[in-house]
Amino acid sequence: MKQAMTPEEIKAKKPYLDWxxxxxxxxxxSKKLLGRLPNYTETGLFAAMxxxxxxxxxxxxxxxxxPNKNSRVLQGPGxxxxxxxxxxxxxxxxxAESHNHPTTVEPYQGAATGIGGILRDIxxxxxxxxxxxDSLHFGExxxxxxxxxxxxxxxxxxxxGNCMGIPTVAGETTFDPCYQGNILCNAMSVGxxxxxxLQRGTANGVGNAVMYVGAKTGRDGIHGATFASADFSDEHATQRSAVQVGDPFMEKLLLEACLKLIHQHPDWLVGIQDMGAAGIVSSSAEMASEGKSGMELNLDLVPQREPNMSAYEIMLSESQERMLxxxxxxxxxxxxxxxxxxxxxAVTIGRITEGHDYVLxxxxxxxxxxxxxxxxxxxxxEESREAKPERITKAEQAPQWQPQITDPAATLRALLQQSTVADKRTFFQQYDSQVRTCTVVGPGSDAGxxxxxxxxxxxxxxxxxxxRFVYxxxxxxxxxxxxxxxxxxVASGAEPLAITDCLNYGDPNDPExxxxxxxxVQGMADACRVFDTPVISGNVSLYNENNGKAIHPTPMVGMVGLIKDLDYIVPSFAQHAGDLVYLVGQTGDDYAGSELQKMMKGDIxxxxxxxDLDNIHHYLQQLLAQMQIGNVASAHxxxxxGLGVALAETLFKTDLGMNLDLRSLSAAQLFAESAGRLVVTVPVSAQAAFEKSLxxxxxxxxxxxxxxxxxxHLQDAELNQNVTELQHLWEEAIPCQLKSKD
Known part of the structure; x- marks a missing residue:
């Protein structure tokens, strides 16, 4: 078989640097692991893995x-x-998984295959x-x-998602100039x-079969893993060969076939794994490694939809809807x-062998x-150098920005029309959130x-x-x-269980x-320990840059909580006139990185x-206990x-209002973004118990x-706004921006 380059040519020309x-x-x-020069195929496999x-x-x-363990975790990372x-x-x-570079290059297929890949993991x-x-972060x-x-x-x-018949029930969408050249598309799936x-990705037992199932292999997505492991730039703006093409109808068939095998014939199956990043090589090598086995594969048996594919292409293709x-x-x-x-x-392409060799x-x-x-x-x-950014040292020594708010009503109206704050219904109404008829709370609330x-x-x-805060x-x-x-x-009445994450950052070779x-990560880990929410899965997405300019460091947290009795689920909007309104948590002068600062200054x-993680954990536990006995009517x-937007959103889509004495707060503090706070409404009958607990x-x-x-009624101002008018501004902001002729 003709190789693209001989091992000697690879050594001389160094094509692996581009991988x-x-x-x-x-x-x-070459010198330590193999004792020889790797050939073209082997070099490609090493580059991907x-x-x-x-x-x-x-x-x-x-x-x-x-942390990745507690009393409830059955399977953590790996x-x-x-x-x-x-x-x-x-x-x-x-x-959760990121699909950032593919979505930046080819938004439709990048996002679609991001959904397909995470569903196969489940x-x-x-x-x-x-x-x-989902968690989506766009430019302006x-x-x-x-x-x-x-x-x-x-x-x-x-x-x-709609073709697969799986509801999209929650997510977030933000807009900031830092994502202009490298958008973030993080997808999460729950099963x-x-x-x-319970199945695991393992392969062992000498003579057992390695079976390829699902769609045929093509040339799409080759070196997608290495594409996601390099800085993004204008020269990659049309690098569509690294973007996969999805077929949700094929995936629906694959899902049903795999679950039928798992549920009805588990004794036939040793292990199963999705062919995700790095395609056949990652799934097969990882399964063999997990099983402490050797493996031989005959690539001539791999179902292919394109002629004359090389071993390199077959192994590194990231064609979708495939499992091993x-x-x-x-x-x-x-x-x-x-x-x-x-x-x-469904084709047997190889066998488990004695020893620990990987042979193709x-x-x-x-x-x-x-x-x-x-x-x-x-x-x-790889050890990495670290350096605290000079911008942070300077910021710590400089006085904090203090907004001057003379008209809180005008500020609230303007904030409700900011794209990150405004109603996202234009987007999520394209997602079927009710299919399977199990959705109790869909998009638009604090949690699905x-x-x-x-x-x-x-x-x-x-x-x-x-x-912005991480930056x-x-x-x-x-x-x-x-x-x-x-x-x-917690706002929905659930006990937090654990998290998954997508860690989206720039080039890690930059010490800052x-x-x-x-x-x-240290901050997240400390909080995970306090709230007993271990990290059980996730991914790291580095090199999110465009032409040398990095995105804001953007760790996404995907969390699942358990509601033991749906009779006590808590909605995010006010329920009854006469209910008492409480602010849970402390409001400070926290404006750095806020939506208010971005709107007023154009930057952060x-x-x-x-x-104070321990204090926040304590009162959220107390709040959850009150929810679980029916003493909370709503929570947002x-x-x-900040508070101003939260109050408005608590009233949207109701026929209710609020009359609040907020003289302990300034007009500016109405828009501060202090963490761990909620607006909670409580029936008068539960006042004594609620106040005793909190x-x-x-x-x-x-x-x-x-x-x-x-x-x-604020310390230094009054605000009196018709909720219907506020809701109209909030709902129409994004449709108007999308129709702009600019």
Whole structure:
């Protein structure tokens, strides 16, 4: 078989540098691991498997800071998705993944295949996906090209999820100039399973079959993993060869076939894994490594939709809707019959062997013969230099920005029309949020809620992250991302269980960016320990830059919580006139990184303070206890836009108003973004019990009225606004921006 380059030519011409494999790594592979020069195919496999996207060679030391166990965790990081006990022999399975570079290059397919990939991670564990979420961060809508990318991304998410019949129930969408050249598309999927059906990605048992199932392999997505492990620039703006093409109808068939095999014939199956980043090589090598086995594959047997594919292309293709199975010897035809029923390929392409060698054949020749561990376990971890950004040192020494608010009503109206704050219905109405008929709370609330059929239980879920705070103080920003997710889940009446994450940062070779990563993960990890919400899955997405300019460091937290009795679910909008209104948590002069600062200054500056995590944890526990006995009528977290926006949103889509005494707060503090706060309404009958439980952490400020006016009496101003008019501004802001002719 003709190789693209001989091993000697590879050494001389160094094509691996374009695949994100360094000279140091190439030399280590050649001299220490193999004792010879790797051929073209082997070099490509090492480049993919040793990429940051697959190996986490730079981020592993930082990721070890995360807690990943507690009494409920059944499976933590290392498998397709994390698994958490939700009682009664059931488990919730969830994970998030980034698809940032593909979505920037080709928004529709990038977003669609991001959804497809994360769904496969869920059903590869033996769970049926029950809900999808997203976390999207775009440049400003004033840019016509960005409006097109927003449209493509949203359509991609909607089309794939809707065709799969999986509801999209929650998410977040923000807009900031830092994402102009590198948008973020983070997808999260949640599944439900009986614990007895839990599967893992392992391959062992000499003679057992390695079976390829699903769609055929093409040339799309080749080197997608290394594409995601390099800086983005204008020269990559049309690099569509690294973007996969999805087929949700094919994936629906694959889902049903895999679950039928797992649920009805688990004795036939040794292990199962999605062919995600780095395609066949990652799934097969990782399964063999997990099973401490050797593996031989005949690539001539791989179903292919394009002619004359090389071994390199077959192994590194990231064509979608494919899975790899390890099947007990003798059951190959049984498995094939299941997939035949769904009109899917199911082909035995190899066997488990003695020893620990990874051997590939193509065109009748051996094209790869290396130790399995050389791909998976022998990756050189890279030490990274760290440096605190000078901007943060200067900000710590400078006076904090203090806004001057003379007309809080005008400020509130303007904030409600900011794209990050405004109603996102234009986007999420394209997603089917009710399919499967288990959705209790859909998009637009603090958290989505899914009913667990046949029980009184529910699962609350949310995605949260704010790069502005992390940019100003990574450790505090990391804490705030976790606290916002906890607050959103608790606001629905749920006990927070665990988190998944997408860690979106710039080039880690920049000491300042690695410092941001390290510090923000430390903040997240500290908060996870306080709230007992371990990290059970997730991914790291580095090199999110365009032409050398990095995005704001943007860790996304995806959290799932358990509602033990849906009779006590808590809505996010006011319920009854006469209910008492409480502010839970403390409001300070927290304007750095706020929506108010961005709106008034056009940029962000200052620094963000570390949180009193223990105090926030205490009062959220007390609040949840009151919710679980029916003493809370509604709860809404305060995030972008602060208290003013939260009060308005609590009244939108109701016929109610509020009359509140806020003389303890200035007009500016109405828009401060102090973390861990909620607006809570409580029936008068529950006042004594609620106040006894929450103490000084809940401030009674007024009551819900039947006037549909928001009346606020502040320290230095008055605000009296018709809620219908505010809602109209909030609802029409994004449609107007999308229709702009600029």
């Amino acid at each position: 994100s494999l360094s000279e140091v790594e190439y030399d280590y592979i 040793w990429s940051e996207h697959c190996s986490y060679k730079k981020s592993k030391p930082v990721l070890r800071l995360f 498998e397709g998705a994390g698994v958490v006990d939700i009682d009664d022999g059931q488990a919730v399975v969830f994970k 059903f590869s564990m033996g769970a049926r996906p029950i809900a999808s979420l 809508l004033s840019d016509p090209q960005m409006r097109m990318k927003v449209d493509g991304t949203v359509r991609g998410i909607g089309d794939y 439900l399973m009986d614990q007895r059906d 199975l390890c099947v007990k010897k003798g059951h190959e035809k049984d498995v094939q019959k299941i997939f035949d029923f769904y009109d899917l390929d 054949y193509h065109d009748g020749q051996e094209v790869c013969h290396i130790p399995v561990s050389s791909l998976t376990d022998d990756v050189l971890e 809620v899914i009913r667990v059929r046949g029980t009184k239980k529910g699962l609350a879920m949310t995605t949260d992250g704010n790069g 100003l103080n990574p450790e505090a920003g990391g804490q705030m991302a976790l606290v916002e997710a906890v607050t959103n889940v 960016i690695f410092w941001e990563l390290h510090q923000s 500056s200052g620094t963000v303070q570390l949180l 977290d305060m995030s972008e836009g 103490g000084h952490d809940a401030q009674l400020v007024g009551n819900v009225t039947n006037t549909h006016w928001l009346e606020l």
